[in-house]
Amino acid sequence: MVATTEKEALPIRLAAAVKNAQPVDGIFTCTDDYLVAVAQTAQELGLPTSGLKPYTISTDKFLTHMFSGRNDGATFSVRSLAELDDKLAEHASKESMSYPMVCKPSTGRGSEGVFRADDALELRDAVARILALGRDCPSGVVIEPYVDGPELDVNLVMLDGQVLFSEVVDDFPSPADYSSSAAFNETQTHAPSGLPKEEQKLAVDAMVEAVLLQGFCSGVFHCEARVRNSRVDYRDDPDVPFPVLDYKEPPSSQQQSIFLHEINARSPGIGSSTASLHSTGVDYFALQLLAAVGDWARFAALSTPFQHAPTNFISLANVAVDVPATLLTEIVKVPKLDQDVRIAIPDDAFPNPQLRANHSSLMRHVVFHTAVVRPSHWYGGEVGSWRWFMTGVIVSGRGREEALMAVATFAGVYQRLLGVE
Missing domain, CATH: 1.20.5 (Single alpha-helices involved in coiled-coils or other helix-helix interfaces)
Incomplete structure (x- = not known):
């Protein structure tokens, strides 16, 4: 060890x-x-x-954008508030900054330290909060335009620069899509994607180009992006408890394009990988292991999906709520709380036994779920408070709506067990 x-x-x-x-x-x-x-x-x-250089680029969100093939000059990075002030002054002398903007550490996981800013004051506050986290970020804080369009994940399996398998997953709106005071926590995802086929192809092509520009040619890649000027968008529907992806009326007259968020040169997270395994039969973790030992024949063979993939409608349920320290120490029995670490919740700990005992019919749709607790201030919350993250994989053989209804029910039950309505 x-x-x-x-x-x-x-x-x-x-x-x-x-x-x-x-x-x-x-x-x-x-x-x-x-x-x-x-x-x-x-x-x-x-x-x-794949070598040191490609991974150095892919793990740095600023370098990732520079090597995306889509650098329009609107993204920049700063290492201090003084440098931010200089950048803002520079923009003011040429043209006004276009808000909203998104601020995030140049290195980091998920939505940790990612904030939306709707004006210069919020931008300065967001940068100050990220710098206060004390992360080791070679490129400092990345500041990029907020793109108001459907978010998506693209999973790629590549060998010698050729795509063996690709998958597009819908990533539903996060709280920060509605308010700058909220976080970019993932809410739910769904496969197969409901995006128009041509936009899915546009996304896959853009991600392949970015992967190759970074210097990779083989491996598993989990990519995140948005579609700018998409023909579809999410809307609220009073008849269902989730946003509905629907065609815009009137349709966008501008050309669709892809805005890259990040390239993760690894398999997707455990929840997303489990979802893909049940939907397509492709095991990203197994493929990453085979790539690590250079067994490319088996890598290619196991990149083949089910004959009629996707065979199920798969949704990922995500819960992110603040919980009191007493829930962790007294009920979950966490021995020690440390504001600098993540805490994995054991499978036999609260609230899992209650879910299995009291909600067996619902749990038949849930093939996997896991939870972790992190300090809330990593996401803009109060220092000393804790944010509980749960990810659950929901399977339906009937359709998108049934899967998403099960997500809403499961998330609601889970939050009530945590004492959050």
């Missing part, structure tokens, strides 16, 4: 551990925090890897 602190020394310690072990055919990681260190270690040991 190797300690994963002291970032600069990690590749050296990993290499030493591998050399002292039994024969090792490859090494890999499923978390962005260690992608660069693992790539550097594999390169030094002569193990299969």
